[in-house]
Amino acid sequence: MAGGQWQHGLFGCFDNLGLCIISYFVPCYQFGKNAEAMGESCLLYGIGLFVPLLDIYLAITLRGKIRDSKGIEGGCVGDLLTWCFCGICALVQEAQEVQDIRVGGMAIERE
DSSP states (O other), X not given: OOOBSOSSOTTOGGGSHHHHXXXXXXXXXXXXXXXXXXXXXXXXXXXXXTSTTHHHHHHHHHHHHHHHHHTBOOOHHHHHHHHHHOHHHHHHHHHHHHHHHHHHHHHHHHO
């Protein structure tokens, strides 16, 4: 398990330009897909992104789950500040990490 830090930086949007474009134009879709990859409801999280205060709660919860699954250091306050000041960047960063989890899981299943 990778530990300690994110594999993609907060401003690593150009690591995957397609993900960046989708996250910018349809953030609710990407947020839902990130949630789905972590075992949550894609629809609930996608719609929840439009509800004030619920969106912050879901974003912090999901970012925390992603951090925990990858052994990344951090906490709720850092997650909150990241989402409040750079939400799209956080969304792309999380999508890249979740994509790495899915690719890693597929590689393990093939062996």
